[in-house]
Amino acid sequence: MVTAAATASVLALSACGQFTPDYLKPLSAKTRALLADKGMTEESPILIRIFKAESELEVWKAKGDGRFYHFKTYPICDWSGKLGPKVDKGDRQTPEGFYLVDEGQMNPKSKYHLAFNVGFPNAYDRSLGRSGGDIMVHGDCKSAGCFAMTDAVVEEIYILARESLGGGQTEFQLQAYPFRMTTANMAQHKDDKWYSFWQTLKEGYDYFEVTRLPVKVDVCDHRYVINASFSSRPDPYSTCPSYQRLPMIAAPKEVKTQQAKVDVPQTKPLGSVLGLSFGPAKPVYQAFTLGPATPTLPAAKK
Numbered sequence: 001m002v003t004a005a006a007t008a009s010v011l012a013l014s015a016c017g018q019f020t021p022d023y024l025k026p027l028s029a030k031t032r033a034l035l036a037d038k039g040m041t042e043e044s045p046i047l048i049r050i051f052k053a054e055s056e057l058e059v060w061k062a063k064g065d066g067r068f069y070h071f072k073t074y075p076i077c078d079w080s081g082k083l084g085p086k087v088d089k090g091d092r093q094t095p096e097g098f099y100l101v102d103e104g105q106m107n108p109k110s111k112y113h114l115a116f117n118v119g120f121p122n123a124y125d126r127s128l129g130r131s132g133g134d135i136m137v138h139g140d141c142k143s144a145g146c147f148a149m150t151d152a153v154v155e156e157i158y159i160l161a162r163e164s165l166g167g168g169q170t171e172f173q174l175q176a177y178p179f180r181m182t183t184a185n186m187a188q189h190k191d192d193k194w195y196s197f198w199q200t201l202k203e204g205y206d207y208f209e210v211t212r213l214p215v216k217v218d219v220c221d222h223r224y225v226i227n228a229s230f231s232s233r234p235d236p237y238s239t240c241p242s243y244q245r246l247p248m249i250a251a252p253k254e255v256k257t258q259q260a261k262v263d264v265p266q267t268k269p270l271g272s273v274l275g276l277s278f279g280p281a282k283p284v285y286q287a288f289t290l291g292p293a294t295p296t297l298p299a300a301k302k
Contacts, residue, residue: 021108022108022113022114022155023108023109023114023158023162024108025155025159026159027042027156027159027160027163028156031156031160034071034072035061035071038061038069038071039063039069040061040063040069040071041061041167042160042163042164042167043163043164043166043167043168044061044062044063044164044167045061045062045068045164045167045169045172046059046060046061046062046160046161046164046169046172047059047060047061047062047068047172047173047174047175047214048060048101048157048161048172048173048174048175049174049175049176049177049208050076050137050147050174050175050176050177051177051178051179051180052076052079052083052094052096052176052177052178052179053083053178053179053180053185054179054180055075055076055079056073056074056075056076057073057074057075057076057137057147057149057157058070058072058073058074059071059072059073059074059157059160060212061160061164066213067211067212067213067251067252068208068212068213068214069212071160074149074153074156074157075149075153076147076148076149077141077143077148077149077150077153078141078142078143078148079094079143079146079147079148080092080093080094080143080144080145080146081093081094081145083178083179083189083192083194084096084178084192084193084194085097085125085130085194085197086120086125086130086132086135086145087130087131088130088131088132089131089132089133090132091132091145092144092145093145094135094143094145094146094147094176095118095120095121095125095135095176096176096177096178096197096201097120097122097124097125097176097201097224098122098124098173098174098175098176098204098215098217098224099118099119099120099122099173099174099175099176100119100122100171100172100173100174101116101117101118101119101161101171101172101173101174102165102170102171103165103170105117105118105119106158106161106162106165107136107138108158110136110138110139112136112138112139112140112142112146112148112154113138113139113140113151113154113155114138114139114151114154114155114158115136115137115138115139115146115154115158116136116137116138116158116161117134117135117136118135118136118137118147118174118176119174120132120133120135121133122219123219123236124219124222124223124224124236126236127219127222127236127237128222132145137149137154137157138154139151139153139154139155173214173215175204175205175208175215177201177205178194178198178201180205181198181201181202181205181206186198186199186202200223200224200226201224203224203226203227204217204224204226207226207227207248210248210250210251211248211249211250211251212251213251215227216228216246218230218234219234219236220234220235220236220238220239220240220241221238221239221240222236222237223240225240225243227245227246227248228243228244228245228246229243229244229246230242230243231243
């Protein structure tokens, strides 16, 4: 793992004309300024949420109170497959669920610029016999089972994750959802074969929306159990031991108001616009509209 001290040494060499590899670059001055403006530090813990249908990846950063605050939303350039979890190796599906990323999953030498492994299959996936691996968030804007970003975007996300891991965070949570799990979106998919699975994911989605804390996830009886305290250690392959749901302590209201988006969301992955997508078209969810980009001016008097 590249520490802050190592990065500083590389920067010193760079000032002397040495080449700095992409994975060692510092954050841009603009990104550092945005962090400072939001009261965040480069080394503070990070959390990532992915929404397939909206083709968005969110980065959240922790502050001194331990809660996570929205930092920035990035467009996903391309993802393959359709809504629903990854099941089999080679199905070109991107996973859905709760994953952890540690230092060993960071890939500075990816052939797709920079990358990190999302952690599929996790304990839940393995309990169901799901196969595959090497599912990445990477650059190059082309996907065959991964979440592909532009090189510039993945570089910024990679550096943010690198600095958090270098700052003492041992692993960060990555939450991958089929769509923003609002009541309205869930109702649209009530007849989908994955609806029951998505109801469980929504429990995690709602937990984070309320608390702004990483989702407490356990696996037993081949299913996720969210925010629970067990009488004994749960086993992914065995019946769940008795458990109680833990109370959810809501984040202060001011925390919840700081999710204003920095980037204009796309209605379609950029890779698909450029004809680079390997998967079928994805549904688009229009949550709201701000009206036309420019106002309509009154006709000039003749």
